[in-house]
Amino acid sequence: EPEVTQTPSHQVTQMGQEVILRCVPISNHLYFYWYRQILGQKVEFLVSFYNNEISEKSEIFDDQFSVERPDGSNFTLKIRSTKLEDSAMYFCASSEARHSGELFFGEGSRLTVL
Amino acid sequence: QKEVEQDPGPLSVPEGAIVSLNCTYSNSAFQYFMWYRQYSRKGPELLMYTYSSGNKEDGRFTAQVDKSSKYISLFIRDSQPSDSATYLCAMSGQDTGRRALTFGSGTRLQVQP
Numbered sequence: 001e002p003e004v005t006q007t008p009s010h011q012v013t014q015m016g017q018e019v020i021l022r023c024v025p026i027s028n029h030l031y032f033y034w035y036r037q038i039l040g041q042k043v044e045f046l047v048s049f050y051n052n053e054i055s056e057k058s059e060i061f062d063d064q065f066s067v068e069r070p071d072g073s074n075f076t077l078k079i080r081s082t083k084l085e086d087s088a089m090y091f092c093a094s095s096e097a098r099h100s101g102e103l104f105f106g107e108g109s110r111l112t113v114l
Numbered sequence: 115q116k117e118v119e120q121d122p123g124p125l126s127v128p129e130g131a132i133v134s135l136n137c138t139y140s141n142s143a144f145q146y147f148m149w150y151r152q153y154s155r156k157g158p159e160l161l162m163y164t165y166s167s168g169n170k171e172d173g174r175f176t177a178q179v180d181k182s183s184k185y186i187s188l189f190i191r192d193s194q195p196s197d198s199a200t201y202l203c204a205m206s207g208q209d210t211g212r213r214a215l216t217f218g219s220g221t222r223l224q225v226q227p
Contacts, residue, residue, distance in 0.1 A: 043158060045214040056214055091157050103215060105157035
C-alpha cells in the first residue's frame with residue numbers, strides 16, 4: 001500500500017540551527033501538507049502546497065519556515081533558525097483531490113530543539 | 115469557544131463493547147469530516163471520511179455527521195484491544211477553498227482484554 005515517508009524520524013538540534021525535514025508523498029498525489037503536534041497538544045496545520053507554490057498557510061508558518069519541492073518526489077520543510085518552541089512532531093501529508101479531507105499522513109519527524 | 119471540541123478521555127471499555135466517540139464544532143462552513151486513529155508517537159491514520167451530513171459504515175466503524183447540531187460521532191462495534199489508540203476528529207471547509215484540517219484534541223481509548 002502506498003504511503004507517505006518522512007526522514008529523519010528524530011532530529012536533535014541546537015537552538016538557532018537550521019533544520020530540514022524531508023517527505024516523500026504518495027506518488028499520484030498532487031497536494032502536500034505539513035502539520036505539527038507539540039507533545040500533548042492538537043495536531044496543527046502549518047502549510048499546504050500545490051502546483052509548486054504555497055496554497056494556504058497558518059499563522060504558525062512565519063518567515064522562519066519554508067517549503068520546497070526540489071524534485072519530482074521530495075517535499076521539504078525548512079526551519080531557518082530553530083527555537084525551543086519548535087520542538088514537536090512534524091507530519092507530512094498528501095492528498096489526491098482538491099476539496100477533500102482525505103489526507104494521508106507520514107509517521108512524523110520528531111524535532112527536539114535544545 | 116473552541117472551533118472543534120473533543121473529550122480527551124481516557125475512555126476505558128471491555129473488549130467487545132460498542133464505543134462511541136464524538137466531537138462538536140462551531141464553524142458551520144465545515145463540510146468534510148474525518149476520523150483519524152493515532153497510535154502513540156505515530157502519524158494519524160485515516161479511518162473514516164464523510165462529506166456533509168449522514169452516516170457511513172466501514173466494517174466495525176460507523177461515522178455519523180449531524181450538521182444541524184454541529185455534532186459528529188464515530189462508533190466502533192466489537193472493540194478489540196488493538197483499537198486502543200487516540201482517536202482524532204478533523205474537519206475542513208470548502209467555501210473559500212480552505213483545505214486545512216482543523217483537528218480535535220483527540221480521545222484516548224483503552225480496550226481492556
